[in-house]
Amino acid sequence: MMPELFVAPAPSRGRTPQDGTVRRTAYEDLGPAVQPLVNGEPCGGTGAILLCVNPASGEPFARVACAGPAEIEQAIESASAASSLWRGAPVGERCRRITRLADLVLQQADAIAGLIALEQGKPVHEALVMEVLPALDHLRYLAAQAEGFCSGEGIDPRHPFYAHKRAHFLYDPLGVVALITPFNLPFALPIVQVASALVMGNAVILKPSEEAALTGLRIGELCVESGIPAGIVNVLPATREDVLRLVSHPKIAKVFFTGSPEAGRLVMATAGCAPRPVVLSLAGKHPSIVTLDADLDRAARGIAWGALANCGQNCGAIERVYVDERVAAPFVEKLLAEVDRVRVGDPLLDGTDMGPLVSEARRAAVHEQVVEAVAAGGRLLRGGEIPPGPGFFYPPTVVQGPPEDCRLMREETLGPVISIVAVESLEQALLRANESPYALTASGWTTDAKTAERLMLGLQAGVVTINDVLYSFGEPAATWSGYKASGLGHTHGGEGLREFCRQRFVSADEIPSSGPLHGFPYDAAASKMAAATLAAFHAPGRLRRLRGVLSLMRQKRFRSRLPVRSFLLAFKRRTG
Numbered sequence: 001m002m003p004e005l006f007v008a009p010a011p012s013r014g015r016t017p018q019d020g021t022v023r024r025t026a027y028e029d030l031g032p033a034v035q036p037l038v039n040g041e042p043c044g045g046t047g048a049i050l051l052c053v054n055p056a057s058g059e060p061f062a063r064v065a066c067a068g069p070a071e072i073e074q075a076i077e078s079a080s081a082a083s084s085l086w087r088g089a090p091v092g093e094r095c096r097r098i099t100r101l102a103d104l105v106l107q108q109a110d111a112i113a114g115l116i117a118l119e120q121g122k123p124v125h126e127a128l129v130m131e132v133l134p135a136l137d138h139l140r141y142l143a144a145q146a147e148g149f150c151s152g153e154g155i156d157p158r159h160p161f162y163a164h165k166r167a168h169f170l171y172d173p174l175g176v177v178a179l180i181t182p183f184n185l186p187f188a189l190p191i192v193q194v195a196s197a198l199v200m201g202n203a204v205i206l207k208p209s210e211e212a213a214l215t216g217l218r219i220g221e222l223c224v225e226s227g228i229p230a231g232i233v234n235v236l237p238a239t240r241e242d243v244l245r246l247v248s249h250p251k252i253a254k255v256f257f258t259g260s261p262e263a264g265r266l267v268m269a270t271a272g273c274a275p276r277p278v279v280l281s282l283a284g285k286h287p288s289i290v291t292l293d294a295d296l297d298r299a300a301r302g303i304a305w306g307a308l309a310n311c312g313q314n315c316g317a318i319e320r321v322y323v324d325e326r327v328a329a330p331f332v333e334k335l336l337a338e339v340d341r342v343r344v345g346d347p348l349l350d351g352t353d354m355g356p357l358v359s360e361a362r363r364a365a366v367h368e369q370v371v372e373a374v375a376a377g378g379r380l381l382r383g384g385e386i387p388p389g390p391g392f393f394y395p396p397t398v399v400q401g402p403p404e405d406c407r408l409m410r411e412e413t414l415g416p417v418i419s420i421v422a423v424e425s426l427e428q429a430l431l432r433a434n435e436s437p438y439a440l441t442a443s444g445w446t447t448d449a450k451t452a453e454r455l456m457l458g459l460q461a462g463v464v465t466i467n468d469v470l471y472s473f474g475e476p477a478a479t480w481s482g483y484k485a486s487g488l489g490h491t492h493g494g495e496g497l498r499e500f501c502r503q504r505f506v507s508a509d510e511i512p513s514s515g516p517l518h519g520f521p522y523d524a525a526a527s528k529m530a531a532a533t534l535a536a537f538h539a540p541g542r543l544r545r546l547r548g549v550l551s552l553m554r555q556k557r558f559r560s561r562l563p564v565r566s567f568l569l570a571f572k573r574r575t576g
Contacts, residue, residue, distance in 0.1 A: 004289075033065040034213075037220035037235060039078040040230030046070055048239055052214055055121040055356040055392045056346045057378050065211040067236035072246050075234040076207055079176045080251050082231030083203035087173040091150045098195050099536070101226040102139035105132065105191070112187060112218065117347040120186050120212050121355040121392070122143035122310045124348060130310065131188040134474040138192040138492070141476030147198035149497045155505075161517060163570035164563045167507040173201030174253035174502060176248055178348050180267065182258050182314040184414070186212030186472070191219050193256055193502065194233060200500040202253075205246060206235045209466075211358050213237040237548040244270050250253075252276060260412075261438075261485060268488075281482060284315040284440035287433035288469070289455060290323040291426055291446040296331050298467065299445035303418065304338035306443065306469035308396050311357050312416040316441040316463065316470055319413050322429040325422040332381070332400065332420060339382055339396045339418070356392040357415060363392045366415030369408040370397055371420070378402030383416070404432065412438065426451065430458040439483035443469045452463030462486065514560040525557045532558075536571075545575070 033049055045065025052062040067075070086094070105112065112129035122130070155167045177197050181190040190206055197204050208216020220235035238246065240263075247255050247270045257267045271278045284350040288306065290299045303494045306318040323331050347355030357363045363386065370384050383397030396416045402408050408419055411539035433442060441463040444455035452466045462481035463472050472478045479493040490496045518526070532555065535548025549571060552558045 024514065030060060031130060032065050033063040033560075035065050035237040036067040036071050036075070036218055037224075038067075038071055038075045038564075039082075039234065040224050043074065044068075044071055045237075047237075047242060050210055050237055051211055052210075053359070054118055055358050056348070056390075058360070058390045058392065061118070062214060064217070064237050067238045067242060069242065072205075072236060072238070072242060072249070075236055076249055076251050078174060078231040079203035079205060079234055082229055083173070083175055083201075086198075086203060086229060087175075087201035089201070091147045091201075094199050094201065095146050096227050097226055098139055098143040098146075098199055101191075101195065101222060101228070102136055102143065103138055104222050104226055105139065108222075112215075114348070115215055115218060116187055116212075117355070119214050120183055120315075120374045120491075121347050121358055122334065123352045123355050126309060126347075126355075127187075128472075130474075131185060135188045135191050137474060138188075138476045139195050142195050142199050145494075146497070149494060150200060153232075158574070160567045160570035160574060161562060162401060162507075163365055164508050164511050164566040165507050167505065170504045170506055171200070171498070171501040171503060174500060176203045176205065176253055177500065178205045178207065178252050178255045180207045180243060180255065180259065181209060182315075183209035183211040184310060184315065185473075186215040187219065188468055189258060190216060191222075194219060194223065194408075196491075196497055197500050198228065198232065200497060200540045202500055203232045204234065205252070206233065207238055207243055208244060210237065210239075243267075247271050248274055250274065254278070254499075256491070257281070264487075277489075279491065280487040281315065281440070281480065281491060282485065282487045283438045284482070284486060285320060285410075285412055285436045285438040286316055286318045286441045286443065286461075287320045287322060287436070287459070288318045288442070289426070289429045289433060289459070290327065290331055290380060291429075291444065291448075291451055291455075292324040292326055293448050293451065294324075294327070294331075294445040295447055296327060296334050300331060300334035300338050300444065302443075302467070302469050304342070304396075307418045308339070308342055308354055308416045309470060311354055311394070313358060313362070313414050314470065315412075315414075316473065317414070318443065318469060319419065320409060320433070320436075321418060321420045322423050322432055323420060324426070324429070325424060328420075328422040332398075333434075335418070335420070336381060336398060337546075339398060342396050344393060344395060354396065354416060357394055360392050360558040362414065363394050363504065366394055366413055366417060369411070369415075370399065370411055370417060371403050373399050373402040373408035376406045376417070377405050378408070380405070392453075396498065404435070410436070424453065428509075430455075433459045434458075437485040440486040441465075443471075460484070466512070487513070509567075511563045513562070517558075517561045523556065529555055529557055542575075 016158045035045045046068035047066030051060040109132045113124045116127040117124045179193045223233040255271045255278045255384045261282045264280045314503040325419045343353045345352040374380050378399040381393035381398040400420045439461045442459040442461035445467045479490045479495045532548050532551035538547050
C-alpha cells in the first residue's frame with residue numbers, strides 16, 4: 001500500500017492566469033505592486049503587473065510591477081554611468097563589499113529561505129542547503145580569490161626574439177552585463193552571478209524569472225544594504241518582449257542567460273545581431289548509470305534525491321537512469337523504497353521533503369510527458385497522477401522502460417520523474433546516455449576505480465560526478481558548463497570569472513634599440529637577416545640551425561635591434 005504523501009496546504013481562494021500577468025485593475029487587495037530596482041531605489045514599473053503566486057496553494061500573495069522601456073533605458077544609463085567609477089575602484093574594496101553582502105545573507109538566512117519557499121516552492125530546509133549555503137560559500141570564495149584573478153597574468157615569451165620583453169595579460173571589466181536567470185534556483189544562481197560580475201568591476205542588470213521576481217528583487221535590496229554604490233546593481237522584472245529590448249541594447253556588453261533552449265536561441269540570435277557575446281546555460285537531461293558493481297543502497301538514495309530535490313526542477317536533476325540488467329530488479333526495489341519515504345507537502349511546514357512545482361503550466365508539461373511515455377509502453381511504478389486539491393503538487397513518479405524516442409527520454413522534464421532503463425552492459429549505458437543533445441550534467445555509481453575512470457571519461461557532459469550528485473554547484477572552484485545543446489561558456493570558478501572580463505595582451509620593451517627587428521628598410525641587410533632567421537629556427541639538423549644563429553650574430557642590423565644575451569639564453573632553452 002502506498003504511504004500517505006500529501007499534506008494539504010491552506011484552501012485556495014481561486015486560480016490565476018498561467019502566465020502570471022494580469023491587468024492593472026485586478027487584485028488591488030494584494031497591496032501596492034513592488035517596483036523594479038533602478039539606481040538603488042524602487043522605480044516606477046510601467047510594464048505589466050506580475051502576480052506572485054504561492055505554488056502550494058495557487059493563491060496570489062503579492063504583485064510586482066514589470067519594467068517597461070522607460071525603466072530599462074534608465075537602468076542601463078544608470079549602470080553605464082556608475083560602472084565607469086566602479087571599474088576603477090580597488091579590487092580589495094570591491095571584495096569588501098561582497099564580504100559585507102555575504103554577512104547580510106547570513107544574518108537574513110532564515111527570511112531568505114522562507115521567501116524562496118513561499119514564492120518558488122522548495123521546502124525551507126532545502127532552500128537553506130541548496131540556495132543560501134552555496135551562495136555564502138561562493139561569495140566568500142569570490143571575496144578571497146578575486147584579487148588574484150583581477151591582477152593579470154604574466155607571460156614567459158616563448159620566442160627568443162621577444163624574450164627580453166615584459167609581457168602579460170590584463171583582465172578588464174566588460175562594462176554593463178545583463179543577467180537573465182531562471183525560477184529553479186532563484187537566489188543562489190543570480191546572487192553568485194551578480195557577485196562575480198561585481199568583483200571583476202562590472203555593473204549589472206538582473207532580470208529575474210517572472211516566477212521568482214520577489215527573490216530577485218531581494219538580491220538587489222541586499223546589494224544596496226551592503227553599500228554597493230547606486231546604479232551598480234539594477235533588478236528589472238520584465239516580459240519577454242522587454243527582455244529582448246534589454247539584450248539588444250547597445251550599452252549591454254555581454255548577456256548571461258539561464259533557461260530553456262527555445263528562449264536561449266532567441267536571446268542568442270538577438271544578441272548576435274548587435275553583435276555581443278553570450279553565455280548560455282540551457283537544458284539538461286541528466287543520465288545516471290548504475291553499474292554491476294555499484295553499491296545499490298547508496299545509488300538508490302543518491303538517485304532519489306538527485307531526481308526529486310526541488311521537485312525535480314534542477315537543470316542538473318537526474319532524469320534518466322541506466323542500470324545493468326543483472327542488478328536492475330534489486331535496484332528498482334530499493335529506489336521505490338526511497339521514493340515512498342519522500343514526504344510531499346507545504347514547503348513552509350517542517351518535515352516536508354518535496355514541495356509543489358512552481359506553476360500549473362509546469363505541472364501540466366510534466367504530466368503530459370509521463371502520460372505519453374506510459375501510453376508508448378513505459379510501466380508506471382509510482383505516481384503519474386495529478387492529485388486533487390489546491391496548489392501545483394505532483395507526486396514522485398517512476399516510469400520503467402519508457403521508449404527512447406518518447407519526450408520523457410528526449411526533452412528536459414524539470415519535474416519529479418525518474419525514468420529507468422535496464423541495459424546489457426556499461427558500453428550500452430554510455431551509448432544511451434550520450435545520445436541526448438543535452439549534456440549539462442551526468443553521474444555514475446560504482447565501487448570500482450577503473451569503472452569510475454571509464455565513466456568520467458565516457459560520459460559526455462560539462463559536469464560528471466561519481467557516487468554523488470547535485471553537489472558541484474556548491475563547490476565554488478568548480479565550473480558549470482554544458483556540452484552540445486546545453487550551453488556556451490562557463491559560470492563559477494576561475495573560468496566563470498574570466499567570462500566577466502576582457503583579456504588583453506600588453507607588452508613593454510625597455511631595452512635600447514634602433515628600431516623594430518623586422519622593420520624598414522627592406523634592404524639587402526633585412527633579406528640577409530630573414531634568411532638567417534629561417535635557418536636558425538627551422539632548418540633541418542642542429543648544425544644548420546647553429547650556422548643560422550652565428551649568421552644572425554654577425555649582422556649589425558640584428559645586434560643593434562635586439563639584446564644578444566637574452567636571445568642566446570632563450571634560444572638555448574628552446575633548443576635544449
